[in-house]
Amino acid sequence: IEITAQEAWTRREGRQLSIPKYVYEVIERVAFSAREDKKIDKRSGVSQRLPISCLENVISNAERRAIHHKESHVVPRIGDIYAALPAITGKLELEYEGEMKGADFVGRELIRSAIAKTYDTYFKGTDTQQIVQWFDLGGEIQLADTAASTEALPALRGIQGLLDKTVKVGIGPKDTIESQVSAAEFILEGLHAHKRIGRNEERLFTAGEKQPKHVEKPYEREDTPYRPRRPFN
Structure with missing residues (x-):
């Protein structure tokens, strides 16, 4: 994380920039996951340029978004x-399996995996059933990723x-609305990464798909067919 933060172009003029730690961590884990993924060519490797380039684009x-909505604080979100x-995909060389899946699919899976692992470092063991239930009830x-924080926060408060x-993640009601929106979205993305809730490509969060329950058939005793006894000599 330190190398990425030092090398990336993070000093922007005009607005106050605050990069949440979990955003840094997800980006770094994308690179780590890419190095371990069988769908990515190990011979080409995954350079440190991947997280640096990703972070710069995220910022x-x-x-x-902040400029468009005249927001005073720049706070990256997972959606960024x-x-x-x-x-990310521009820095990856894919193996045959990866080529078959497609670069975008592989990239999204890397991000999703990184989100799940990062989410667990903050929320493992946390009861989020109330949030999941809100979606389950419709x-x-x-x-x-272009939505204004002033519009997003009231909607998030309704969950x-x-x-x-x-x-x-160290964010409370006294923090900036941009930080609150980013943190809340991280939770939703974490739940989606763990398939607790759903989300489509238009970034509409909904109830997750219910896994069909396996119903065991009642044990039925098979009648042993009649076999005549052999006579004893």
């Missing part, structure tokens, strides 16, 4: 990492128990 996307997908929320959990 630029967050900065563009997905928006920086070309910066709740939906769309969080485009029972969500903003209460942001304290796990």
